Amino acid sequence: MGSIPTTSIIELKVVHTGAVFSSFFLQNLYTKVFSMGSDDIFSGEIDPEIASLLGIGTADADGPPDYESLFDEHSQDKPKKTEPDISEEVLRESFVMPDSYFQDPNPIFSNANYYKSVLAAEGEVSQSIHNIMSQFLRVSDPRDKQIYRAKLITQFWDLYTRISGKAGHWETEPKRLFLRYGLLLPNIVSSEQRKMIGSVINDNKSGEPIHYVDEWLLKVAGGYVSPLATDETRPTRRTQDQKVRMQLEKSKGNRDAHLTTLQNLQMKRKQRENLLKSKLTEISQHSRNTIFTELESLYSEDQSKGLLEIMNLARELSHIHKEMDSHYRQLNEAEQNFRRFQESAKKMGSIMEVDSSVIQKEISSIRQMAKLCVGRQGNHIPILMKNFFTSHIKDMATRENVIKELYEIEKTDPNLFKRTFKQKTNRIIPHIILIPCYGDFGICWEPFERYNRSTSRGRVSIPLYPKNLRVAVLHAVADLRWQVAKEKAQHYWMEEGLTGHYYQYFTDRKMRGDVRLKFIEDYILWISKESEGMQKLEKEVRGIFWRDIPFPQDLKDSLRNRGFVYNELYKKDMNRAASDGY
Numbered sequence: 001m002g003s004i005p006t007t008s009i010i011e012l013k014v015v016h017t018g019a020v021f022s023s024f025f026l027q028n029l030y031t032k033v034f035s036m037g038s039d040d041i042f043s044g045e046i047d048p049e050i051a052s053l054l055g056i057g058t059a060d061a062d063g064p065p066d067y068e069s070l071f072d073e074h075s076q077d078k079p080k081k082t083e084p085d086i087s088e089e090v091l092r093e094s095f096v097m098p099d100s101y102f103q104d105p106n107p108i109f110s111n112a113n114y115y116k117s118v119l120a121a122e123g124e125v126s127q128s129i130h131n132i133m134s135q136f137l138r139v140s141d142p143r144d145k146q147i148y149r150a151k152l153i154t155q156f157w158d159l160y161t162r163i164s165g166k167a168g169h170w171e172t173e174p175k176r177l178f179l180r181y182g183l184l185l186p187n188i189v190s191s192e193q194r195k196m197i198g199s200v201i202n203d204n205k206s207g208e209p210i211h212y213v214d215e216w217l218l219k220v221a222g223g224y225v226s227p228l229a230t231d232e233t234r235p236t237r238r239t240q241d242q243k244v245r246m247q248l249e250k251s252k253g254n255r256d257a258h259l260t261t262l263q264n265l266q267m268k269r270k271q272r273e274n275l276l277k278s279k280l281t282e283i284s285q286h287s288r289n290t291i292f293t294e295l296e297s298l299y300s301e302d303q304s305k306g307l308l309e310i311m312n313l314a315r316e317l318s319h320i321h322k323e324m325d326s327h328y329r330q331l332n333e334a335e336q337n338f339r340r341f342q343e344s345a346k347k348m349g350s351i352m353e354v355d356s357s358v359i360q361k362e363i364s365s366i367r368q369m370a371k372l373c374v375g376r377q378g379n380h381i382p383i384l385m386k387n388f389f390t391s392h393i394k395d396m397a398t399r400e401n402v403i404k405e406l407y408e409i410e411k412t413d414p415n416l417f418k419r420t421f422k423q424k425t426n427r428i429i430p431h432i433i434l435i436p437c438y439g440d441f442g443i444c445w446e447p448f449e450r451y452n453r454s455t456s457r458g459r460v461s462i463p464l465y466p467k468n469l470r471v472a473v474l475h476a477v478a479d480l481r482w483q484v485a486k487e488k489a490q491h492y493w494m495e496e497g498l499t500g501h502y503y504q505y506f507t508d509r510k511m512r513g514d515v516r517l518k519f520i521e522d523y524i525l526w527i528s529k530e531s532e533g534m535q536k537l538e539k540e541v542r543g544i545f546w547r548d549i550p551f552p553q554d555l556k557d558s559l560r561n562r563g564f565v566y567n568e569l570y571k572k573d574m575n576r577a578a579s580d581g582y
Contacts, residue, residue: 093267093427095407098206098400102393106198108173115185117174122162129155133185133383149381156184156382161363167214167221179214181464182436183384192391197384200398209457210399210432213366220362225431227358228365228459229446248341253452255334257421260455262327264426269320276313279306365445366435366461373439373463373472381438388438389465397434397464397472405473412531414552416477419484421454430458430480439463442476447483458484471524478523481549482516498548505540523549531555533562543569 108114119126132155136148163175170176178184181197189197204215211219219225283303286296299307374380379388394401410416417427430444442462449456460480466472485498493499499519506515522537526545529536537545546569551559560570 094410095208095403096206097407098403100201101398101400101404102199103201104199105195106202108177109183109186109194109198110191111174111186114174115187117172118163118178118184119159121171122159125155125158125162129159129184137188152383153381157363157367160382161360164213164217164363165359167217167359176214179217180212180436181384182382185383189384189386190391193386193389196391196393196396199393200396201400204399206399206403208399208403208432209429210402210434212399212434213436216431216433217359217362221359226449227362229450230361230365244341244345248338248345249451251334251338251341253449253456255331255338256452257455258327258331258334260426260428261421261424262324262331264424265320265324265327269317269324272313272317272320276310276317279310279313282306283310366433369433369443369445369461370435370437370439370463372443373435373437373441373461375440378440379438382436384436384465395466395469397462397466397469399434401469402432402434402462402473405470406477409474409477409527412527412551412555413477413481413549415550416481419454426455428455428457430460432476433459433461434464435461436464438465438467440467440472440475442466442472442474442479444476444479444483447480447487453487470528474524474527475520478520479516481523482519498544501544501548502541505538505544508540531559533559533566535563535565539565546573 111117119130129152132148132151136145136152139145139148160179163170164179166175183189183197186194204210216225220227283299283306289295289297370382371380381388390396417429418425419428420426430447440463442460445459445461447458448454449458458480460476462472462476482499486493489495489497489499494503502519502522503515506518511518522541522545525536526542526549530542530545531551535542542565550556556566556570556573559566561567
């Protein structure tokens with residue numbers, strides 16, 4: 001590791017507000033400010049894991065599929081090892097609306113050999129699911145249909161697990177698309193629906209951590225993300241081995257926390273630098289003196305104010321530089337600790353390559369996600385069929401549609417993804433996994449990783465084929481809101497913060513059921529109805545949300561004129577602000 005850069009700090013002192021800065025001084029200021037922090041703290045090759053964190057011919061399928069050599073184990077070429085395409089994740093202040101929501105249709109879903117390609121070389125499970133699928137589609141008696149339906153669900157997940165175990169080594173494109181969309185037999189969806197699914201944009205062009213299942217499995221298999229958390233107890237090993245593994249995970253969490261903070265500071269510095277450039281340009285523009293035309297005029301009133309703003313910006317950049325310098329030093333130390341524990345763990349055999357058992361556990365978690373997204377009364381059959389989903393791509397939870405919904409929600413709840421760490425607020429988007437199921441609800445699987453509660457991404461899942469996309473996404477972020485607040489309050493969650501205030505309301509009203517689900521219902525009303533001035537919540541809940549899940553100020557200003565209740569809440573805001581008790 002290289003040494004930490006030390007850059008001189010600029011401090012500006014102005015004796016009089018009317019002081020005139022020479023062109024030489026302004027140029028010197030410009031040069032010094034924008035050369036600050038340009039040194040690289042690392043020498044040699046950067047660690048790949050750090051680099052990834054920094055971001056450095058068809059036939060109509062309506063006819064019978066070709067079943068010839070369907071179950072031949074050796075019909076396919078050996079898989080080729082491929083590296084997942086890891087897109088650069090750039091921290092932003094808000095989502096960027098996609099340029100396009102669909103692509104030219106992929107004809108692969110109309111290929112008569114699609115079904116054969118999915119099942120080929122998968123052994124007995126492919127023969128079994130083929131037989132059960134044939135019987136399920138043939139029978140008409142409801143009782144028989146229910147029996148084969150249950151068998152089909154089991155066989156589907158067996159096949160899904162088997163194909164998933166080859167993450168990054170899928171022999172054919174249909175196998176990967178089967179994992180992504182749950183489409184096994186193209187004949188049982190309409191030609192319009194096949195065209196719609198083929199129009200979904202394949203690659204992640206947004207840079208946001210929103211993944212289809214096949215993409216998520218590639219990241220897990222490649223070690224780019226940690227597997228989904230489970231309640232299963234890991235096999236006991238030597239005490240020293242467990243200690244090293246825990247130290248390794250903690251050091252990784254500490255390192256990631258400093259990386260995220262530095263990325264946010266870097267973004268903030270860039271914004272201030274751009275503003276400083278603009279101000280320097282403004283004060284450098286001079287008109288000619290009306291009397292002595294060979295001379296330039298003095299600074300205007302606005303330009304004089306600009307000088308003060310330049311001084312404030314320079315002070316702020318100096319402060320940001322000091323913070324970055326501190327975090328670079330801590331990152332350097334955290335990286336050294338991480339590498340040391342990594343070497344110790346390797347020597348003890350604590351670190352193993354990601355194998356099929358890890359992927360199998362991941363699929364087990366994804367199956368549980370699907371169950372939670374569908375709910376008790378929902379349609380749990382995982383295979384894509386034309387009667388169960390829409391033919392309109394705008395109603396499907398594609399990556400682009402989810403970004404659009406999150407963009408709209410975050411405009412109403414600007415603190416949704418913000419977390420504070422060491423007095424610095426970071427905007428942290430969770431990993432969002434798009435599950436191929438007919439679900440009504442998005443869910444939060446975990447609010448953040450175990451050993452990095454401050455800056456790690458949580459795990460959220462959204463059903464790919466929801467009845468109402470907006471409600472499914474709202475349900476997911478409401479669940480995330482609740483779990484993050486609850487974990488933040490820890491064992492005081494029933495007394496403090498958002499969860500404490502809502503729990504007190506829940507118990508005072510002697511309500512029954514799950515307080516979390518009740519909160520989610522109210523949050524959906526808060527974002528979808530109350531933000532538009534439609535009073536749907538109880539007075540107490542509205543007061544809690546107004547303070548703990550505040551709307552942006554411009555929306556509050558608008559709502560105060562929409563009704564007495566909002567005006568009263570607005571006045572309470574002003575009173576709290578005046579008394580510094582907010």
